[in-house]
Amino acid sequence: MARYYLNIRNGGGYVEDMEGQELPDLAAARLQAIEGVRSVLSEEARQGEIDLSGSIEIADQAGNILLILPFSDAVHLRLNEKEA
Amino acid sequence: MIERHLLKLRARAPVGADEEQAIRDAVGEVRTYPADHVVIRAGQRIEASTLLLDGIMCRYKDLSEGQRQITELHVSGDFVDLHSFTLKRLDHNIMTLTPCRVAMVPHEKLGQITERFPHLTRLYWFTTNMDAAIHREWELSLGRRTALSRIAALFCEMRLRLEVVGMTEGETYALPLTQTDLAECLGLTPIHVNRTLKELREQGLVQFKSGRVTILDWDRLRDVAEFDPAYLYLGPIPL
Numbered sequence: 001m002a003r004y005y006l007n008i009r010n011g012g013g014y015v016e017d018m019e020g021q022e023l024p025d026l027a028a029a030r031l032q033a034i035e036g037v038r039s040v041l042s043e044e045a046r047q048g049e050i051d052l053s054g055s056i057e058i059a060d061q062a063g064n065i066l067l068i069l070p071f072s073d074a075v076h077l078r079l080n081e082k083e084a
Numbered sequence: 085m086i087e088r089h090l091l092k093l094r095a096r097a098p099v100g101a102d103e104e105q106a107i108r109d110a111v112g113e114v115r116t117y118p119a120d121h122v123v124i125r126a127g128q129r130i131e132a133s134t135l136l137l138d139g140i141m142c143r144y145k146d147l148s149e150g151q152r153q154i155t156e157l158h159v160s161g162d163f164v165d166l167h168s169f170t171l172k173r174l175d176h177n178i179m180t181l182t183p184c185r186v187a188m189v190p191h192e193k194l195g196q197i198t199e200r201f202p203h204l205t206r207l208y209w210f211t212t213n214m215d216a217a218i219h220r221e222w223e224l225s226l227g228r229r230t231a232l233s234r235i236a237a238l239f240c241e242m243r244l245r246l247e248v249v250g251m252t253e254g255e256t257y258a259l260p261l262t263q264t265d266l267a268e269c270l271g272l273t274p275i276h277v278n279r280t281l282k283e284l285r286e287q288g289l290v291q292f293k294s295g296r297v298t299i300l301d302w303d304r305l306r307d308v309a310e311f312d313p314a315y316l317y318l319g320p321i322p323l
Contacts, residue, residue, distance in 0.1 A: 006274070006275050006278075008275060008278065008279050013282075015278055015279050015282045017263075017274075017275075017278055018293075019262060019263050019274075019278075021264060021274060032273070032274070032275070033275065035273050035275075036273040036274065036275025036276055037275065038273075039272055039273040039275065039276040040273075040275065040276050040279060043230065043231050043276065046230070047230070056275065
């Protein structure tokens, strides 16, 4: 287990994760980030405007950025039938 | 030891000296638990109800992948499972979110209270009804409120419940929960909670920092949450 910090960067600015979460590994942190983005986007969908331009920065305790997950990597978008 | 419990009861109805003594006589073993400890598992046979003396506990249910939904928070002075007196096993789990101290109240003693103290029994019946009212309010939040107003409503509720038991200081109170705990109360994720907390702070409504809630603008916070404290039945009730 290690402590991962999931900071948010999007149209609303930068939200630093001051608390972090204990997770088994970076893959688990990435899953957390994906779930987090989906949760934020679902709320935006309810309000009718989805902003996919942000990203989640996954950092370790020392502040090193281990991975950047663009919001767009958390969802599959199908804009017309032939992309199905 | 049961002072906060008495404050909670007396906010709604007088508790006579004989009733108070009956509660004190019913309280048995005192236990302490670390944070994140499951105290009662769904389905287990229960023979004593747990009165929370210090700390924060919660009722929760979960799914197989570990997704947890907290259905109510409990603060000092609450019975976390008075309903186990009649149910004998719970359909949900109960765990600590912070280090906790609890007192065990054997169901046998509660049975004696119901036989000898009808007014106190009605008061305890009221408190289980109040838990149900809180569940209904959380249903409204989970089903209909936006993330922003969900968090706002929770902070409003906890302020008033903690005020009853003397645990607020003006516009601030301790709520030593993590973003993950909040996410599990609110049907959100820690990332979503973190982002929404920032929005609440930037709008000058409320600040949550290092396990402490500071209300910046109570009236606007209530408006954002559409918070109506009627479900907390804060005033005296003729029982």
